[in-house]
Amino acid sequence: MTKYLALVLLVACGGPAERPGNMNDSGNTGGDGNGSNSDGCPDEAKSVYVVDQNNQFSRFDPPTQMFTDLGKLTCPASGTPFSMGVDRTATAYVLYSSGELFRVDTTAAGLPCTKTAWSSVNLRQFGMGFSSDAAGGSTDTLFIAGGTGPTQPTSTLAKVPLSTFQAQGVGGVQGWPELTGTGNAELWGFFPDASSPKIVKIDKTNGMALQTFPLTIAGMPTAWAFAFWGGDFWVFLKKGSESSTTIYQYDAVTGAMKGTKAAPGRTIVGAGVSTCAPVIL
Secondary structure: OOOOOOOOOOOOOOOOOOOOOOOOOOOOOOOOOOOOOOOOOOHHHHOEEEEEOOOEEEEEEOOOOEEEEEEEOOOOOOOOEEEEEEOOOOEEEEEEOOOOEEEEEOOOOOOOEEEOOOOOOOOOEEEEEEEEOOOOOOOEEEEEEEEOOOOOOEEEEEEEOOOOOOOEEEEEEEOOOEEEEOOOOOEEEEEOOOOOOEEEEEOOOOOOEEEEEEOOOOOOEEEEEEEEEOOEEEEEEEEOOOOOEEEEEEEOOOOOEEEEEEEOOOOEEEEEEOOOOOOOO
16 A cells, blocks of 8 residues: 545645745755765755655655656565655655654665664554754754544644654644655645645644645645755645656745646655755755
């Protein structure tokens, strides 16, 4: 199983942060050219990573809209990839449909997987994203939103300390979002829906919607992922009978769509970006 299921009325609200770059703009990720950065982030942590339903793990470059395939995940999971988050060391956390959560070293050959201590019956499937603890800060927190399955009308928002992998409930969310955080200490959700999809800014203290951007990409969602990079939101979405994912770029200040691009041969079910990624270009 992937995120291949019919969703009914996933409701919510949201809105963005800083400035953007266009679909084909080139941008600086903030490195100094030798992998050593004043912000303490390795260059690898400033990229967007995606995972396909067939375990293909890739790096996505927003300025060029190009993918670099890094290999296939070989995590010993009983399911298929479901969602993903990436921390400030460029370590990816990949959730499988079975409810198993794996740590993946994106910088090592073979993309080695290590199963985490995560275990939860009530939070078996969820969207996730890291959000910095303070705007421009050097520490962050993993947030998840989910439950037993994406057909539920509400999901549980929780934060997960990586030292224990014990979820700490924060509140409830109306709908079932895929999450992304920012270096501005914000948390955003993409709420797929057949008729009223949205991007929502989520209050990290209680799960309430703070700002909402309605989207004009209605259609039955079958596979999706979400990321923030360079002042823009990036929605990876496959709808209905479509054969592959389409990438949608949205301005994180106005919510306006800035462009779309097909991703032939890819069914993307997870995207992760750390809080090291640029907030503005």
